[in-house]
Amino acid sequence: MNTSLLIQIHGVLALLLLALLPLTMLVLILKKPISALLSLGCTLTAHLQLLLGLTLYFVGSNGYLLFKTGEAMSNPQYRFYAVEHISTMIIAIVLFTIARAKTKRSEGGEKWKAPVMLYALGFALLLSRVPWDRWSFEM
Numbered sequence: 001m002n003t004s005l006l007i008q009i010h011g012v013l014a015l016l017l018l019a020l021l022p023l024t025m026l027v028l029i030l031k032k033p034i035s036a037l038l039s040l041g042c043t044l045t046a047h048l049q050l051l052l053g054l055t056l057y058f059v060g061s062n063g064y065l066l067f068k069t070g071e072a073m074s075n076p077q078y079r080f081y082a083v084e085h086i087s088t089m090i091i092a093i094v095l096f097t098i099a100r101a102k103t104k105r106s107e108g109g110e111k112w113k114a115p116v117m118l119y120a121l122g123f124a125l126l127l128s129r130v131p132w133d134r135w136s137f138e139m
Contacts, residue, residue, distance in 0.1 A: 003060040010052045011135065017045045018130075021096075021123045028103065028112045028119075036103060039115070043100040046093045057086055080131065088129040095122035 024038040057063030062081040066072040072082040099118035102111070 003056055006052055006056055006060075010049065010056060013045055013049050013052065014130065014135075017042070017049060017126075020045060021119060021126070025116050025119050025123070028116050031112060035112075039100050039103040042119075043096055046096045050090070050093050053086065053089060080129075085129050085131065088125050092122040092125040095119070095125070 020038065020042045024035070024042045027035045027038050063086070064082070066078045066082040069078070072078045095118045099115040099122070102115040102118065105111070
C-alpha cells in the first residue's frame with residue numbers, strides 16, 4: 001500500500017498541532033473565552049493524528065512490520081518508529097485528552113493551571129519524539 005499521502009496528511013496535521021498547542025496554553029493562561037474552542041480543536045487534531053498514526057503503524061513500512069525483521073530493538077532508527085515514537089505520542093495524546101476534560105470542567109474559573117501543565121507536559125513529550133531529522137516539510 002502506498003502510504004505517501006497519509007504521511008503527508010500526518011505531517012500537515014502535526015504542523016497544525018504544533019501551532020495549536022502553545023496557542024491553547026497561552027489562551028488558557030490569559031483566561032480567554034475561546035480557550036474551550038481551542039482546547040477542542042487541539043484534542044480533535046491530536047486524535048485525528050492518532051488515527052492516522054495507527055493506520056501508518058499497521059500498514060506502513062515504519063511500524064509494526066519492523067518487528068518482523070528481528071532488528072526493531074537493535075537498530076536505533078527502527079526502534080524509534082516501532083516503539084519510541086508511537087508510545088510517546090500515545091502518552092502525549094492521553095495527556096491532551098485529560099487536559100481537555102479539565103478545561104471543560106474549569107471554564108470561567110481559576111483552575112487553568114492543571115490543564116496548562118498537562119498540555120505542557122504532553123507538548124514536551126511530543127517535541128521529544130518528532131522525527132525532526134527525517135521530517136520532510138515539502139508538500
